Amino acid sequence: MPVVVVDVMPKPEILDPQGKAVQGALPRLGFAGVSDVRQGKRFELTVEEVTDEVLAQVAKMAETLLSNPVIENFTVRVETEAETAVAGAGA
Numbered sequence: 001m002p003v004v005v006v007d008v009m010p011k012p013e014i015l016d017p018q019g020k021a022v023q024g025a026l027p028r029l030g031f032a033g034v035s036d037v038r039q040g041k042r043f044e045l046t047v048e049e050v051t052d053e054v055l056a057q058v059a060k061m062a063e064t065l066l067s068n069p070v071i072e073n074f075t076v077r078v079e080t081e082a083e084t085a086v087a088g089a090g091a
Contacts, residue, residue: 001047002049002078002079003045003046003047004046004047004050004054004058004077004078004079005042005045005078005079006042006043006045006061006062006066006074006076007041007042007074007075007077008041008043008062008067008072008074009040009073010038010040010071010072011071011072011073014071014072016037016038016039019036019037019038020037022039023036023037040072041066041067043062043066044079045061050078055076055078058076059076062074062076
């Protein structure tokens with residue numbers, strides 16, 4: 001079954017205290033070279049099939065329920081099997 005992913009991130013001009021906390025912790029844990037961290041949300045929606053109508057419907061879901069358009073941006077994409085395999089490798 002296809003998976004449609006909605007990634008929600010704070011707009012660039014919005015403060016991100018969780019991202020800043022992670023950014024501050026990375027050097028203490030021995031990770032260097034990260035200049036900024038932004039924390040967001042990821043929603044995975046399993047659908048029967050991917051059509052333009054389904055993608056438009058998911059975008060409407062993202063705009064009305066999954067994100068706060070005043071302070072967040074979102075992207076909608078179809079996840080490929082390769083992306084799923086790579087994401088599963090870290091688990």
